[in-house]
Amino acid sequence: MLDRLVHLQETDERIVAFQKEEEKIPRDLEEKEHDLEDLQENRDKARAAQEELQKQVSELTREVEEVRDHQRRCQARGLAVKTQREYQAVQRESEIAKKRRSELEGQIKELLEEKNLLEESLLETESRIEDRLETLEKQRSDADQRLRRIRTEREDLEKTREVEASLIQPDLLAKYQKVFERYKGKGVVRVTSGVCNGCFMTIPPQLYNQVLAQGGIHQCPNCGRIIYVDRA
Numbered sequence: 245m246l247d248r249l250v251h252l253q254e255t256d257e258r259i260v261a262f263q264k265e266e267e268k269i270p271r272d273l274e275e276k277e278h279d280l281e282d283l284q285e286n287r288d289k290a291r292a293a294q295e296e297l298q299k300q301v302s303e304l305t306r307e308v309e310e311v312r313d314h315q316r317r318c319q320a321r322g323l324a325v326k327t328q329r330e331y332q333a334v335q336r337e338s339e340i341a342k343k344r345r346s347e348l349e350g351q352i353k354e355l356l357e358e359k360n361l362l363e364e365s366l367l368e369t370e371s372r373i374e375d376r377l378e379t380l381e382k383q384r385s386d387a388d389q390r391l392r393r394i395r396t397e398r399e400d401l402e403k404t405r406e407v408e409a410s411l412i413q414p415d416l417l418a419k420y421q422k423v424f425e426r427y428k429g430k431g432v433v434r435v436t437s438g439v440c441n442g443c444f445m446t447i448p449p450q451l452y453n454q455v456l457a458q459g460g461i462h463q464c465p466n467c468g469r470i471i472y473v474d475r476a
């Protein structure tokens with residue numbers, strides 16, 4: 245009876261392993277999808293930042309154009325001045341315009357550098373997204389195949405389990421199932437050198453002797469698992 249139970253447990257453990265895998269596969273895939281979404285989000289942010297930079301550059305460029313017009317006008321007025329004072333006034337205005345223009349051009353240069361850096365990282369992100377999309381496609385179909393295979397195997401095992409379970413006394417089966425579920429496995433464990441292999445507590449000598457005598461079903465008084473010894 246105990247042999248059958250140990251056998252059943254092996255089947256149960258395999259079923260549990262399959263179930264875990266069945267849960268893990270979609271979880272892994274979801275994680276990968278999240279990574280991709282993060283990348284896409286980064287890309288969108290970078291694009292928006294790039295557009296913002298471009299807007300600033302256009303605005304500054306327009307300002308430069310205005311200053312340039314002003315400079316032209318100053319030049320024209322410079323040709324027509326009659327007095328020293330007028331000449332100095334035009335001269336001063338030209339100086340201010342020149343300074344302003346070089347300030348603006350400096351700002352534009354900085355913004356363009358920033359934009360170039362952003363462009364580089366954007367291209368990199370885009371190529372990573374493309375790679376991920378491609379691999380994800382494959383990962384999805386692989387995961388799908390694996391899931392289907394595992395599901396079939398588990399269902400086969402469950403049928404085997406039904407047969408195995410039917411060969412075990414119902415009360416023993418119920419006891420075993422209770423502890424198996426409580427501990428998520430290991431409902432029936434071997435005792436080695438008087439120690440329960442489920443909770444690693446020492447079995448009281450009297451009970452240990454009963455287990456050694458291999459008559460009846462015994463449970464570890466500490467963890468409740470069904471205990472057995474290997475036949476000599």
Ligand SMILES: [Zn+2]
Nearest residue numbers: 440443464467
């Ligand atoms: Zn125990």
